[in-house]
Amino acid sequence: MRLSTPRVTIAGLAGDSGKTLVSLGLVRVLSEEGLRVVPFKKGPDYIDAAWLGVAASCPGRNLDTFLMNAAGLGRALAPAQQADVIVIEGNRGLYDGLDAEGTHSTAALASRLASPVVLVVDVSKATRTIAALVLGCRVFDPDVDLAGVILNRVGTGRQESLIRRAVEEGAGVPVLGALPRLSVGGDPLPGRHLGLVTAAERPERDEAVRLTARAVRDHVDVSQVLAIARAAAVVDLPQQVMPRRGSAVRLAVLRDEAFSFYYPENLEALAAAGAEVVFVSPLREPGLPDVDAVVIGGGFPEVYAERLAANQMFLTSLWRAAGQGLPMYAECGGLMLLARTLKVGERTFPMAGVLDLVVEQRARPQGHGYVEGRVTGDNPFFPPGTALRGHEFHYSTVTGGADAERSVMTLERGVGIGGQRDGVVRGSVWASYTHLHALSLPQWAEAVTGAARRFAASRCDLEPAWA
Numbered sequence: 001m002r003l004s005t006p007r008v009t010i011a012g013l014a015g016d017s018g019k020t021l022v023s024l025g026l027v028r029v030l031s032e033e034g035l036r037v038v039p040f041k042k043g044p045d046y047i048d049a050a051w052l053g054v055a056a057s058c059p060g061r062n063l064d065t066f067l068m069n070a071a072g073l074g075r076a077l078a079p080a081q082q083a084d085v086i087v088i089e090g091n092r093g094l095y096d097g098l099d100a101e102g103t104h105s106t107a108a109l110a111s112r113l114a115s116p117v118v119l120v121v122d123v124s125k126a127t128r129t130i131a132a133l134v135l136g137c138r139v140f141d142p143d144v145d146l147a148g149v150i151l152n153r154v155g156t157g158r159q160e161s162l163i164r165r166a167v168e169e170g171a172g173v174p175v176l177g178a179l180p181r182l183s184v185g186g187d188p189l190p191g192r193h194l195g196l197v198t199a200a201e202r203p204e205r206d207e208a209v210r211l212t213a214r215a216v217r218d219h220v221d222v223s224q225v226l227a228i229a230r231a232a233a234v235v236d237l238p239q240q241v242m243p244r245r246g247s248a249v250r251l252a253v254l255r256d257e258a259f260s261f262y263y264p265e266n267l268e269a270l271a272a273a274g275a276e277v278v279f280v281s282p283l284r285e286p287g288l289p290d291v292d293a294v295v296i297g298g299g300f301p302e303v304y305a306e307r308l309a310a311n312q313m314f315l316t317s318l319w320r321a322a323g324q325g326l327p328m329y330a331e332c333g334g335l336m337l338l339a340r341t342l343k344v345g346e347r348t349f350p351m352a353g354v355l356d357l358v359v360e361q362r363a364r365p366q367g368h369g370y371v372e373g374r375v376t377g378d379n380p381f382f383p384p385g386t387a388l389r390g391h392e393f394h395y396s397t398v399t400g401g402a403d404a405e406r407s408v409m410t411l412e413r414g415v416g417i418g419g420q421r422d423g424v425v426r427g428s429v430w431a432s433y434t435h436l437h438a439l440s441l442p443q444w445a446e447a448v449t450g451a452a453r454r455f456a457a458s459r460c461d462l463e464p465a466w467a
Contacts, residue, residue, distance in 0.1 A: 001074045001236070001239045002234060002236055003074075003077055003113070003235050003236070005038075005081060005083050005085065006085045006086065006229040006231075006232055007085065007086035007115045007116075007232045008117075009089075009109070009113075009116070009118070010088065010089050010117075011090035011093075011106050011120070012122075013093050013119070013121055014093045014096075014122075015091075015093075016122075017120050017122045018153065018179065019120050020089060020196070021182075022118075022120050022150055022152070022179070022212075022216060023055075024055045024209050025213045025217070025220075026087055026216050026222065027052060027055040027087050028212065028216075030087070036085075037058075038058060038061075038083040038087075039086075039089070040052070040060070040088045041062050041063070041089050042062075042088055042089065042090045042109050043062065044062060044067060044370075044437065046263070046298070048089060048196065050198060050260065052087075053199070054205050054209055055209045055213075059264040061079070062263060062437070063077070063088060063109055063113075064104070065104045065109055067439065068437070068439045070112075071238040071239055072440065074238050074240065075239050085229050085230075086115075087229075088109070091106060092105075092106070094117065094119065094144070095140060095141070107141055107143075112235075114145075114232055114235045115145075116145045116147035116228045117144055117147060118150060119134065119146060119149050119173075120149075120152050121134065121149060121150070122152050123151045123159065124155070126163075127166065128170070130166065131163070131167045131171045132170070132171075134171040135170060135171035138173055147174075149171075149174070150177045150179065151175060151178040151179065154178045154179065176220055176224050177216070177221055179215055180219065198257070199260075200256070200260040240439060240442060243269055243273040245272060246273060246450070248276060249275050249276070249453055250275070250276045250278060250292050251276065251292065251293050251294070251448070251449070252278050252280045252291040252294045252295070253277050253279055253294075254281070254294065254296045254337075255279045255280070256283050256284065257283065257299075257300075257304065258282060258283055258300055259282065259296060259299035259333055260297070260299050261297045261332070261333065263437055263438065265439055266436075266438040266445070268438075269442075270449065273445040273446050274449055275448075275449050275452070282314050282315075283308065285311075285314055286311075287313055287314055288317045291452075292455050293326065293327040293449075293455060294321070294326060294329070294330075295328075295330075296328065296329070296333070297435075298331050298333040298435060299333040301333045301351075302336070302344050306347075308351065309342075318354055319352050322352075322354040322427060324459075325459075326428060326455060327428040327448070327451035327452055328354070328429040328431075329430050329448050330430065330431040330432070332392065332393075332394055332432075332433050334431060335355070335431035336351065336359050338355045339353075339354075339355055339358065339359045339398075340353045340357055341359070342360075342361070343358070343399075345361070354426070355403045355424055355429065355431055356402040357398050357431075358398065358399050358401045359396050359397070359399070361395055361396045365395055366394055366396065366397040367397075367416065368392065369392065370390070370391050371388070371389070371392050371416070371422070371434045372411065372412045372413040373388045373390075373409045373411040373412060373413075373422060374386070374387050374388070374410050376409065377408030377425070378408065379425040380451045381447040382447055384408075388434065390434040390437065392414055392416070392433045392434055404418075406426055407422060407423050407425070408423045408424075409421065409432065414434065
């Protein structure tokens with residue numbers, strides 16, 4: 001694939017520098033000017049990508065050089081070939097990666113895609129020192145095109161003037177804008193333990209994006225940012241082949257405020273492999289519809305534990321369906337839903353009981369980062385020996401239950417359920433803390449739809465296999 005679409009990467013010196021605010025505002029302003037904008041989030045983050053999708057009125061997607069090889073990047077970027085501009089929001093600091101060499105950093109991705117970088121810098125309590133930081137970023141890696149700087153959290157006009165002159169004269173990088181400390185109306189993008197509150201949980205999400213757009217429109221030279229994007233060089237990328245389409249199956253994907261972590265490519269890959277996807281809310285529906293398999297992504301079941309536990313009809317339908325052999329593929333929040341109990345604070349809530357697991361929400365992260373593992377035992381989806389690359393970010397942990405010993409995945413990197421293990425399997429159920437991306441494991445969609453086809457071919461009325 002030849003990528004000639006204008007593109008720009010919005011990076012920062014660290015987390016919480018203002019990248020998301022600038023990226024959301026920029027995407028919305030460009031969209032309102034009549035441009036077709038396709039946004040991406042660098043890294044595996046579901047939440048920021050979903051917010052970018054709200055700003056662009058199209059799916060926000062992810063780009064990740066750890067999870068995706070060159071062909072995977074090409075496939076991820078394919079929907080942007082006809083766009084007017086690509087906006088990529090970086091993660092962490094510009095050069096922060098897996099190691100001291102910055103492997104899989106935002107800088108590495110920007111270099112691979114020949115994407116110019118605009119650096120968002122939090123200038124709180126500093127002036128000329130900002131120029132030294134910007135200069136360091138400009139000369140640190142000659143393959144990175146640091147094309148502009150946006151100052152964030154500027155306190156006064158004098159501070160802005162001093163920093164602007166120091167950066168442009170001392171670091172040789174143009175200052176494209178200066179955002180003040182946003183105080184009117186409070187923070188439009190409140191956060192919590194996994195990052196921002198998800199877009200799915202914010203009925204006023206469009207108003208929040210509108211506030212970011214107003215800040216960018218009033219304080220950033222958007223035309224200059226667009227000119228930088230249009231100067232990006234053409235790059236060639238191979239393109240991953242989509243999964244083979246098999247016979248039609250019907251899949252339930254559990255999605256609502258409690259479960260919203262789904263990559264667009266995963267849902268698209270399921271459809272390409274022959275799945276009719278039916279979205280079902282565990283918070284509201286009385287039970288599962290007639291389907292051939294269930295996919296349960298991540299989210300915030302700990303926030304909605306009381307409401308989930310109150311919907312006993314739905315939880316019972318999950319338990320019964322699993323006992324009848326219905327394939328279930330669950331990640332992170334899905335594992336928590338399928339567990340016997342979920343403890344949040346001083347309260348313990350009954351969950352579906354599909355798996356005999358006791359899960360407890362903790363105050364600190366229990367697993368955070370990339371995951372590498374290998375399947376070591378029989379299961380409904382992956383042949384033993386399959387290498388899996390994914391990521392995890394969870395504050396919960398498995399503290400007991402007989403099924404904690406039924407894991408079929410050995411981890412070389414990551415925490416999983418503990419003891420370098422993940423992937424709890426019982427019958428036709430797989431549950432892990434590891435999230436997988438379809439462009440990291442192209443056979444994932446065929447594995448899920450294949451399990452669904454086997455069930456559809458053999459389904460019959462059975463009593464639950466366990467009590």
